[in-house]
């Protein structure tokens with residue numbers, strides 16, 4: 088289809104979109120009129136929700152500047168004889184009540200959107216409309232099956248430039264994924280993919296696990312599923328709970344549901360589910376024991392241990408209202424045992440025991456004094472000191488806090504409660520001295536979960552229940568947390584989102600079964616996997632792949648759907664002393680990159696006070712600087728807070744240190760390096776972890792020795808090395824690590840092949856560079872698999888190239904730095920040559936680029952070197 092036809096189609100769609108908006112506007116006016124009338128009838132009505140306003144006059148969702156209309160569906164046949172429908176973000180009717188826009192989540196819309204050539208569902212064409220609010224900008228067609236004759240006669244469908252093939256990637260989707268992230272998640276209704284939609288609308292009972300690697304859309308699917316469940320009447324908003332990992336995450340997703348038209352759903356941070364204030368931390372050992380499901384048995388035993396029939400050593404005798412009452416010891420023991428062995432929480436059974444005891448006393452009350460049995464009789468008898476003392480000794484009233492304090496404080500109590508359940512070592516891990524007062528007890532996050540368990544055991548008071556729960560980042564739930572969530576949703580109707588490879592909780596699961604078995608109810612559970620990566624650029628996904636495979640061999644690694652984007656990955660060594668300054672300078676550079684959109688930048692550091700504080704301080708200072716807006720979009724966060732979030736540019740600082748931080752360090756690192764939508768920069772003073780191409784375990788330096796690491800790419804200042812030998816060793820080590828970089832081999836061999844073609848006789852030096860001998864000395868080619876774009880990056884790489892040349896010990900005549908892609912700051916290439924006498928060449932699609940490429944390789948610039956005669 089030519090340009091004109093395309094414009095015609097857009098004009099035709101514009102007319103339809105205008106008509107739909109006209110109906111929506113009219114609908115809005117009638118809502119406003121009802122509101123105005125209510126306000127005039129009752130002046131306060133506009134200030135508070137008005138319960139008697141009919142539902143259809145409720146709030147219209149604020150679309151946040153997004154388009155109401157998203158697509159058009161053409162059918163081959165339809166019982167209503169209407170073959171074209173428009174789908175959108177909400178339902179719109181005309182003044183006759185006829186549908187003009189079908190909400191994306193309605194049964195028909197879902198059915199149509201999921202049509203494929205194998206399962207056409209009566210659809211012959213799906214047309215995505217690309218609109219900017221009311222304006223149709225473009226469209227993209229997907230032909231599902233041959234059109235009916237009536238349609239071809241009216242306007243023959245043709246392949247056109249913007250057409251989406253069923254095999255290709257939707258161009259609107261790619262554009263959407265490339266858009267700048269402003270720190271708030273957006274809905275995906277315009278570009279939702281079939282596999283995602285099928286999960287959103289999965290109507291089967293029970294629990295649905297959605298496993299998927301980073302950026303596969305799990306959170307997006309989970310939230311859209313909430314809207315689908317509400318829109319289709321499965322639940323009401325107050326029956327649904329969404330649980331997220333931390334406060335930043337809640338802030339990130341908070342707009343999605345309201346924009347989808349779903350209001351009133353509770354979204355909470357997981358730690359907020361449990362009452363009480365966290366004031367302490369557990370040792371890793373204690374955390375493991377307290378969060379294990381066996382702890383539920385220990386707590387049950389701990390509660391039961393307070394029931395002590397053995398403390399009844401004599402008959403109960405006391406005078407009450409002038410009558411001597413008596414219950415024999417054996418009778419009392421029987422009463423306690425009977426109540427203890429009955430069903431119910433501790434305090435309910437305690438009441439049962441007291442009531443049975445009082446019943447017995449009443450039975451023994453002299454017949455001639457029956458008249459004195461008044462309504463206060465039982466409560467007065469119960470308060471009688473002998474009886475009260477007996478109760479206290481045998482079956483005391485308890486609080487959860489008292490039980491737990493006592494348990495942790497007493498090796499004997501732990502031994503009794505955990506006998507046959509925990510090992511001796513695990514039992515010891517639970518012990519800690521009681522604080523002087525309950526209010527001072529340093530409760531840990533795991534303790535708060537245990538306290539809830541105890542409250543249920545003691546009083547049976549359960550937390551609020553929901554009919555459906557969505558849990559994001561569920562791989563980090565502990566078994567005890569899972570028990571507690573199951574308590575909130577006994578039906579087991581849940582959507583559980585997570586990625587086993589990203590698990591950074593106190594325990595890791597190889598498979599979902601163990602965790603989900605605790606959460607699921609009678610309807611069981613099923614698992615689905617999302618395998619397309621929407622967020623992370625291809626190069627970054629490749630960089631992260633070995634780490635993901637090492638962490639979770641059983642889960643599928645997402646296939647990135649975005650095309651390659653050279654320059655999306657930069658890995659640069661920096662001397663420790665300069666790490667903070669270099670990080671902040673790069674972040675500012677990224678934040679200031681002149682683009683049409685403001686891009687978000689995140690610096691992710693180890694949860695290490697020094698680095699984190701240093702960088703935070705510098706960024707804050709930059710934010711206060713004279714340049715307005717400078718650094719405003721820079722977020723600095725510890726790796727532990729990164730899960731679930733995403734940013735355009737991410738700088739990960741000191742990955743080895745991050746990897747070494749506790750048993751989940753490597754996993755946190757994996758989460759950190761998969762947060763970006765545009766670029767990942769890794770800055771390190773210690774060698775990279777082996778899983779990211781660093782030296783194999785045992786041969787590398789520890790992060791603790793970071794000050795001795797080379798600063799090959801950032802400075803000529805080598806004065807802080809202990810010795811010349813140390814510097815040489817550092818450079819060689821760095822060269823070996825560079826050599827292992829993904830893409831290094833490709834670039835090196837491409838270079839050598841082209842040098843061979845020109846009879847330049849290249850050799851590979853042990854430091855990884857390529858060399859050829861000329862009359863004047865040696866020309867060396869230092870290959871960098873990492874792209875360098877800015878002046879700073881080019882200078883660092885050029886200095887490194889000079890250092891490598893020096894370390895190689897050859898009589899170097901000329902140095903070429905060989906890059907995988909053309910630098911963005913091309914002006915810097917000449918400057919680098921003038922200042923540092925390093926020439927820069929780079930790989931292009933057809934050959935090589937760079938001002939001195941002919942000298943470097945022979946032949947014309949930007950094409951492969953000529954064949955030798």
Ligand SMILES: Nc1ncnc2c1ncn2[C@@H]1O[C@H](COP(=O)(O)OP(=O)(O)OP(=O)(O)O)[C@@H](O)[C@H]1O
Pocket residue numbers: 260263264273274275278279280283299300301302303304305306307308586589621622730731732733761
């Ligand atoms: N069909 C889609 N259309 C447009 N954007 C999408 C689509 N699917 C996912 N995305 C985008 O991809 C990004 C990643 O999605 P999301 O955060 O839901 O992934 P995730 O699987 O939860 O990631 P992680 O496990 O790393 O937290 C988001 O920006 C989301 O909006």
